[in-house]
Amino acid sequence: MTTRSRDLLADAEARLAAAGVASPRPDAETLLAHLLGVPRGLLPLQDAVGADDASAFSALVERRCAREPLQHLTGTAAFRHVDLAVGPGVFVPRPETELLAGWAIEQAAGLDAPVVVDLCTGSGAIARSIADEVPHARVHAVELDPAAHAWAERNLAGTGVDLRLGDMAEEFDDLLGTVDVVVCNPPYIPWEAWESVAVEARDHDPHLALFSGDDGLVAMRVLAQRAALLLRPGGVVGAEHADVQGESAPAVFAATGRWLDVRDHRDLAGRARFTTARLAR
Incomplete structure (x- = not known):
């Protein structure tokens, strides 16, 4: 039948x-x-x-x-020009993050031998895209959550990406002062916004990848400090944030006095989406 x-x-x-x-x-x-x-x-x-x-x-x-995520049911998530394996234990990459990845790719592509670090790599989406589209780049990535790291291992196998299990606040001491581009999609949701988070994310994405303190900017502050140590003078950092953080996220970088050209970028729907800055020389 x-x-x-x-x-x-x-x-x-x-x-x-x-x-x-x-x-x-x-x-x-x-x-x-x-x-x-x-x-x-x-x-x-x-x-x-x-x-x-x-x-x-x-x-x-x-x-x-x-409300089980669609990508968990199919086992894959499309991101720019690659397909990623995803499932329980890893944050499902969102289409809007492709814009941040595109920015990082543009920054790296114009350099002869770029060194790129992807902090909070999750599934490895951004690192994989950079390795795919800028094959002459040396790409490094780190993930704190062992379950997510296992998915990143799967997605980055054979790409040449240096993937590490560790804390973004402490990893890559061997690269201090040598990195050209730091890119990060950190957790950025305030705990008080719990009820407003989509069921698919709240109930299935790891909370380590979602929530970041009372104002959602705890990880952003860590990033601003760590990126300043990793980057060479004149190097650049890019970080995704919530659409309501179009002023507060750039302010994190501006407040340190170590960053120039701090600016925010909007997504295709016109919403504030990611912040970029250049390390002062």
């Missing part, structure tokens, strides 16, 4: 919408394409779905209705 794919998708879309999933149709199509092993764009050619696949699809939809 078979079921038409369009009927499966219509039912899944309705179930996902009722569960409060923000993008019910794309999620339904992504799950069915993943299950059938075909590109999402070719789903219209999959007219009939067998009973076993239809049952398995329904089970995936049910898990998504429970």
Whole structure:
């Protein structure tokens, strides 16, 4: 017995919408394409779905209705030009972070032998993208959480990235004063914002990757101090932040007196998204 794919998708879309999933149709199509092993764009050619696949699809939809992250269900997350393995224990990279990665890539690409450090690497998304798009760069990355580090190991295998398990506040003493670009997507959510965090993130992303003290800027302050030690004079740092931190995040760097050209950047939706600065000579 078979079921038409369009009927499966219509039912899944309705179930996902009722569960409060923000993008019910794309999620339904992504799950069915993943299950059938075909590109999402070719789903219209999959007219009939067998009973076993239809049952398995329904089970995936049910898990998504429970707000399990889509990427956990497919096991992958697209980031710029690479596909990353993700799952429980690691922060799922967001599309907006691609802008920060793009900035770091632009900074490194213009140098002959750039040294780049990715702090709080998580899944390894930014480090992997830099290694992919700036192959002449020497890329280093560090992650504190052992579970997330294991995912980064998987994603960075064979890339030449120097991945370490450790604290961003203490790692890379061997690189002090030699780094050209420091990039970081630190935790930046205040604890008081717990209730406003999307269920997928709050219940499934590691809290170490999400929350950073009462004002959300504890890790940012650590970054401003550590990057100043790692970078060569004139080197640059870039860090993502919450959209409500468009003034407070740059202020962290400006307050130290060690940084020049401190500026904030907006994402494609016009929201404040990441801060950059240059170490004074």
